[in-house]
Amino acid sequence: MLEVHDLRVSYGPIQAVRGVSFSVAKGEIVALLGANGAGKSSILKAFMGIAPRSAGRISFAGEAVERADTASIVRRGLTLVPEGRRVFSQLSVLENLKIGAAANRQLRGRTLENCERMYALFPKLAERRDQLAGSLSGGEQQMLAIARALMSEPRMLLLDEPSLGLAPNVVDQIFDFLKALQKQDIALLIVEQNAETALDIAARGLVLAQGRIGKEGASAALRADEELQRLYLGAG
Amino acid sequence: MDIVLQQLLNAVALGGTYALLALGLAIVFSVMGLINFAHGELMTATGYGIFFGIAAGFPFILSLGMGVGLAVVLALSMERVAFRPIRRASPTIMLLTSFAVSTILHTLMQNLISARPKPIPIPDMLAGAVTIGAHQIGTIQVLSIVIAAVSLIGLTLFFRATLLGIGMRAAAEDFDVARLMGLNANRVIAVAFAISGVLAGIAGILWLFQRGSVDPLMGFVPVLKAFIAVVLGGMGSLVGAVAGGFILGVVEVLLRAFLPDALISYRDAISLSIVIAILYFYPDGIIPRRENIR
Numbered sequence: 001m002l003e004v005h006d007l008r009v010s011y012g013p014i015q016a017v018r019g020v021s022f023s024v025a026k027g028e029i030v031a032l033l034g035a036n037g038a039g040k041s042s043i044l045k046a047f048m049g050i051a052p053r054s055a056g057r058i059s060f061a062g063e064a065v066e067r068a069d070t071a072s073i074v075r076r077g078l079t080l081v082p083e084g085r086r087v088f089s090q091l092s093v094l095e096n097l098k099i100g101a102a103a104n105r106q107l108r109g110r111t112l113e114n115c116e117r118m119y120a121l122f123p124k125l126a127e128r129r130d131q132l133a134g135s136l137s138g139g140e141q142q143m144l145a146i147a148r149a150l151m152s153e154p155r156m157l158l159l160d161e162p163s164l165g166l167a168p169n170v171v172d173q174i175f176d177f178l179k180a181l182q183k184q185d186i187a188l189l190i191v192e193q194n195a196e197t198a199l200d201i202a203a204r205g206l207v208l209a210q211g212r213i214g215k216e217g218a219s220a221a222l223r224a225d226e227e228l229q230r231l232y233l234g235a236g
Numbered sequence: 237m238d239i240v241l242q243q244l245l246n247a248v249a250l251g252g253t254y255a256l257l258a259l260g261l262a263i264v265f266s267v268m269g270l271i272n273f274a275h276g277e278l279m280t281a282t283g284y285g286i287f288f289g290i291a292a293g294f295p296f297i298l299s300l301g302m303g304v305g306l307a308v309v310l311a312l313s314m315e316r317v318a319f320r321p322i323r324r325a326s327p328t329i330m331l332l333t334s335f336a337v338s339t340i341l342h343t344l345m346q347n348l349i350s351a352r353p354k355p356i357p358i359p360d361m362l363a364g365a366v367t368i369g370a371h372q373i374g375t376i377q378v379l380s381i382v383i384a385a386v387s388l389i390g391l392t393l394f395f396r397a398t399l400l401g402i403g404m405r406a407a408a409e410d411f412d413v414a415r416l417m418g419l420n421a422n423r424v425i426a427v428a429f430a431i432s433g434v435l436a437g438i439a440g441i442l443w444l445f446q447r448g449s450v451d452p453l454m455g456f457v458p459v460l461k462a463f464i465a466v467v468l469g470g471m472g473s474l475v476g477a478v479a480g481g482f483i484l485g486v487v488e489v490l491l492r493a494f495l496p497d498a499l500i501s502y503r504d505a506i507s508l509s510i511v512i513a514i515l516y517f518y519p520d521g522i523i524p525r526r527e528n529i530r
Contacts, residue, residue, distance in 0.1 A: 048416060050412070050415065050416065070415055070416060070418055071418035071419070071420055073418075074417065074418035075418065079417075080416055082413055082416060086410055086413045088405070088406045088409050088410060088413070088414075089409065090405060090409050091402065091405060091406060091409070095402045095405075095406075096406075098399060098402055099402060099403060099406045099414070099417050099419070100417055102399055102403055102417060102418060102419055103417060103418020103419065104418070108399070148417070152417075152418070
């Protein structure tokens with residue numbers, strides 16, 4: 001589904017990502033772990049065409065996308081759920097969902113139908129469809145952010161810190177939901193500081209340190225790894 | 237009673253003009269962080285569009301349309317030529333660029349047209365008064381209020397009921413995430429400029445109805461007032477800009493009407509002191525743009 005070869009991202013003279021290669025298969029869940037500043041978010045931004053300067057090859061569904069603009073990447077089926085949820089607080093729940101489908105003209109005919117699908121997945125959003133998104137709780141906002149991304153009918157979702165700032169029981173709810181997306185054949189790449197939770201649903205994990213992949217392997221193996229703890233506590 | 241009603245209508249008419257201008261400024265500011273000092277030139281361009289339309293023998297209404305059309309074309313052109321290349325630059329560079337655009341445009345108008353005011357003949361049917369109940373009200377005032385109200389209602393419908401309008405609101409709140417959802421940045425910004433051009437054009441018409449002539453600096457004072465309205469309402473807040481415009485209009489008209497003669501020359505100083513007093517209690521404006529809780 002997604003293949004990355006020697007990806008580099010720099011912010012001016014600072015190199016945030018220094019040559020990262022990996023792939024994610026169709027319907028697979030992969031965790032991208034690492035300490036703060038390890039370059040995780042920069043990788044996701046590069047996929048969406050919004051990192052400031054990047055080099056390397058990125059292919060999605062067999063097509064090179066490293067030069068594609070964000071709208072065309074969304075239309076191809078790759079969507080990011082940004083860190084901190086970033087729902088449009090001054091827009092209603094329904095309006096937020098509509099924006100999620102705005103990139104793709106072909107989806108517009110199905111927008112209302114897809115909204116109903118989201119309401120079925122997240123009954124809380126159905127109750128609050130006409131309320132401003134800013135009035136929702138943190139967990140509901142995260143659900144809305146995910147639902148908004150799903151409105152573009154993605155084949156792969158990128159999630160940046162979906163557990164950030166949420167109560168543990170809400171985090172469990174969100175991750176149960178994410179796992180269920182696998183049934184729809186939607187691949188997930190989850191960036192998380194909360195490694196335990198992410199590895200619970202991921203098949204594999206990649207551990208980023210100083211802009212490079214320091215370790216990778218099956219979730220169970222990573223969880224048993226004592227060195228992983230050290231990698232986290234290091235400079236990152 | 238009549239004088240109160242009359243002044244109230246004046247206040248709403250002036251406030252409506254400020255509100256339209258402030259809204260145009262706020263829309264552009266909210267999507268690209270640009271404080272567009274050349275907004276006043278859009279108003280002035282409307283005046284010249286109408287002047288030349290009438291001079292060329294077009295009907296009055298058509299000339300008004302030409303004026304607004306010219307403002308829209310000018311707004312889109314300044315975005316494309318001057319502001320698109322510096323979109324990622326610092327706010328200071330954007331501000332200075334808009335000063336430059338403003339200066340270039342009004343110097344061009346002075347040299348190519350005339351520094352002296354050009355009269356816009358207002359049709360007789362607009363010069364009279366209408367009778368509502370027991371009151372005589374100036375046709376211009378009534379028309380100003382109706383035009384401002386229709387514009388604001390139309391814009392509200394656009395922002396609420398169309399996908400493009402919802403996208404504009406999303407972009408105004410969080411431009412980066414709107415782009416991330418696949419909204420086309422060039423299109424959103426172009427639409428913002430087009431809307432600001434329409435609003436400046438309509439405000440220009442209302443301003444001309446009061447003044448009856450156009451000169452190269454016509455837009456300067458009202459747009460300065462609109463900036464104050466934007467700050468008063470809260471930078472980047474669209475509803476705030478409208479509220480700020482109306483508040484400023486009401487304060488100015490009431491001061492003009494009821495201040496004793498000895499103090500009348502301090503009118504602007506007093507109205508700005510009131511603005512400062514409001515900002516003292518609401519430093520982010522009365523209806524600030526709310527940021528997402530992170």
